[in-house]
Amino acid sequence: MKNTDLQFSNTPLCFGMEIFELTPVEWEALRLSLWVSCWAVAWSLPIGILVAWGLARLNFTGKTLVDGLIHLPLVLPPVVIGYLLLVVLGRRGIIGAWLYDTLGITIAFTWKGAAVAAGVMAFPLLVRAVRLSIEGVDQGLELAARTLGASPLRVFFTVTLPLIIPGIITGLILAFARSLGEFGATITFVSNIKGETQTLPLALYTLTQVPDGEFSALRLCIIAVIIAIGALVASEFLSRRFAGHIRG
Amino acid sequence: MLDLCVQKKQGQFQVDAAFVSRTAGVTALFGSSGAGKTSIINMVAGLVRPDSGHIIVNGRTLFDAKTGLDIPPERRRIGYIFQDGRLFPHFSVQTNLTYGMHLTPAKERYVTFDQVVELLGIRHLLNRRPANLSGGEKQRVAIGRALLTSPSLLLMDEPLASLDLARKTEVLPFVARLAHELSIQILYVSHSLNEVLNLADSIVVVDAGRVAAHGNIDEVMSRVDLQHLTGVSDYGAIISTVVENHDQHLTYLRFDGGLIRIPRFESPKGSKIRIRIRARNVAIALERPEHTSFQNILPARVEEILSENGALVDVRLNVGCMLLARITPAARHSLNLRPGQQVFALIKSVAVSTGGISTGEI
Numbered sequence: 235m236k237n238t239d240l241q242f243s244n245t246p247l248c249f250g251m252e253i254f255e256l257t258p259v260e261w262e263a264l265r266l267s268l269w270v271s272c273w274a275v276a277w278s279l280p281i282g283i284l285v286a287w288g289l290a291r292l293n294f295t296g297k298t299l300v301d302g303l304i305h306l307p308l309v310l311p312p313v314v315i316g317y318l319l320l321v322v323l324g325r326r327g328i329i330g331a332w333l334y335d336t337l338g339i340t341i342a343f344t345w346k347g348a349a350v351a352a353g354v355m356a357f358p359l360l361v362r363a364v365r366l367s368i369e370g371v372d373q374g375l376e377l378a379a380r381t382l383g384a385s386p387l388r389v390f391f392t393v394t395l396p397l398i399i400p401g402i403i404t405g406l407i408l409a410f411a412r413s414l415g416e417f418g419a420t421i422t423f424v425s426n427i428k429g430e431t432q433t434l435p436l437a438l439y440t441l442t443q444v445p446d447g448e449f450s451a452l453r454l455c456i457i458a459v460i461i462a463i464g465a466l467v468a469s470e471f472l473s474r475r476f477a478g479h480i481r482g
Numbered sequence: 483m484l485d486l487c488v489q490k491k492q493g494q495f496q497v498d499a500a501f502v503s504r505t506a507g508v509t510a511l512f513g514s515s516g517a518g519k520t521s522i523i524n525m526v527a528g529l530v531r532p533d534s535g536h537i538i539v540n541g542r543t544l545f546d547a548k549t550g551l552d553i554p555p556e557r558r559r560i561g562y563i564f565q566d567g568r569l570f571p572h573f574s575v576q577t578n579l580t581y582g583m584h585l586t587p588a589k590e591r592y593v594t595f596d597q598v599v600e601l602l603g604i605r606h607l608l609n610r611r612p613a614n615l616s617g618g619e620k621q622r623v624a625i626g627r628a629l630l631t632s633p634s635l636l637l638m639d640e641p642l643a644s645l646d647l648a649r650k651t652e653v654l655p656f657v658a659r660l661a662h663e664l665s666i667q668i669l670y671v672s673h674s675l676n677e678v679l680n681l682a683d684s685i686v687v688v689d690a691g692r693v694a695a696h697g698n699i700d701e702v703m704s705r706v707d708l709q710h711l712t713g714v715s716d717y718g719a720i721i722s723t724v725v726e727n728h729d730q731h732l733t734y735l736r737f738d739g740g741l742i743r744i745p746r747f748e749s750p751k752g753s754k755i756r757i758r759i760r761a762r763n764v765a766i767a768l769e770r771p772e773h774t775s776f777q778n779i780l781p782a783r784v785e786e787i788l789s790e791n792g793a794l795v796d797v798r799l800n801v802g803c804m805l806l807a808r809i810t811p812a813a814r815h816s817l818n819l820r821p822g823q824q825v826f827a828l829i830k831s832v833a834v835s836t837g838g839i840s841t842g843e844i
């Protein structure tokens with residue numbers, strides 16, 4: 235495997251099927267990337283929906299502050315977010331120390347930390363998409379459900395949630411794509427550990443730093459493009475399906 | 483029975499309304515747009531919290547500012563039919579209908595699914611989506627959905643306002659049937675005199691957030707002091723009648739003071755019809771005229787002469803019920819009208835408007 239790589243790197247015009255044969259390192263990076271992104275989306279989605287609902291429907295003091303805090307990852311350099319995560323969730327961090335002492339959980343420098351970093355970075359995108367669609371839901375429908383005997387919680391699950399599914403899908407895909415691409419916060423918070431925290435972008439970066447790594451890098455680059463396009467197509471398809479479902 | 487007394491300040495607008503409606507059947511909440519009608523029923527439904535007051539439906543207190551009691555809308559058991567229907571777009575008609583029914587304890591239900599579906603004629607729509615329904619069909623489904631929660635009071639907020647005349651004619655009979663077949667008390671918000679005359683048993687006139695009048699329709703509608711609320715220049719008396727007979731050209735309607743002839747009107751004998759006689763279509767004579775085109779000549783007594791607006795004089799006549807005539811000051815002078823005088827009220831039969839909504843005349 236390594237030999238063919240070397241051969242091809244000297245003759246870049248002779249692309250064969252071998253270019254799609256991934257090395258174990260690349261496989262590991264791809265697998266880890268998908269795994270981390272799925273977890274990132276999984277933990278941030280329920281919280282994101284809750285926060286989006288709160289921002290869309292509640293009026294409370296400090297709402298602007300909360301809104302600003304949520305948007306920080308969008309405007310701050312990712313490295314800063316990574317550093318803040320390290321301060322808070324590191325082994326000696328405020329929450330990190332407590333987690334380690336009471337539950338024995340370590341977040342920093344593990345794949346869990348990568349999922350946290352990716353989720354935090356993707357969070358504003360998720361919240362924005364979901365919030366937008368919640369604001370698009372006719373509150374009259376929710377009030378109608380109340381008069382029909384449904385508690386606020388039931389109204390949320392039977393009326394609001396089904397109506398914002400297209401928005402949730404959009405947010406989900408955006409967040410997933412953002413998680414796949416996460417680099418700065420991840421490398422700062424959980425470093426670049428092969429098989430543990432070395433996701434696709436980190437692996438790609440590493441490959442560009444070593445001699446003869448460009449083919450591997452190219453492959454990962456193509457994979458990243460395929461995943462991104464696939465996610466966009468899937469999002470479009472699902473959104474349309476659900477929108478059609480609502481229209482009847 | 484509905485006992486309502488609510489105060490609420492909304493910006494510059496102040497709602498301060500109180501009335502007790504004892505009668506079953508349809509009570510119209512009548513007034514111009516922005517009079518505060520919707521605010522009032524939103525408070526009854528629990529969607530808006532009054533600043534003070536109380537709301538009692540059938541002996542059950544739903545809101546009382548003094549004790550701080552405020553039952554949330556989902557536990558008030560009050561059906562609400564919104565102007566825009568508000569069907570859930572992601573459910574089929576069937577699921578929409580049963581949404582509230584499933585949340586009502588079985589022992590508290592007084593109508594069955596099949597009953598409601600039959601009453602409203604919506605069986606063929608059950609598998610459709612709200613997006614594929616016409617305006618009239620949507621409102622019928624919305625009525626059914628509210629009805630299936632077996633409410634103790636049904637609120638209707640201009641349920642026909644968004645419908646064209648044909649759709650109105652389609653939905654209106656169902657509303658009338660509800661009140662009578664299921665004997666539910668309905669609070670019906672409307673700014674259309676036409677709908678009110680067709681449906682309501684009693685009326686609450688709302689103006690600028692306050693109750694301007696409350697009571698029997700004929701009485702309230704014939705009150706001169708309320709005419710600015712019911713139509714500035716085009717007002718008249720409302721009379722409840724029963725179809726007595728038909729001949730080739732005319733229909734005879736019986737009312738408290740005798741018979742009124744109107745152009746032949748297809749309606750079964752014995753059916754109740756409300757008619758409206760505009761004040762400007764009523765003439766006054768001191769003696770019974772002969773050789774005249776007036777089909778209706780009714781003996782009348784002058785009750786009251788009102789000449790507030792200067793250019794015209796309004797005369798309240800008692801013909802067994804109240805009738806209004808609008809004449810010029812010159813005519814009043816030449817007839818030398820005074821209260822208590824015996825006169826004759828002359829009404830052209832073609833000038834009588836029947837409450838029939840399909841004619842759209844009123």
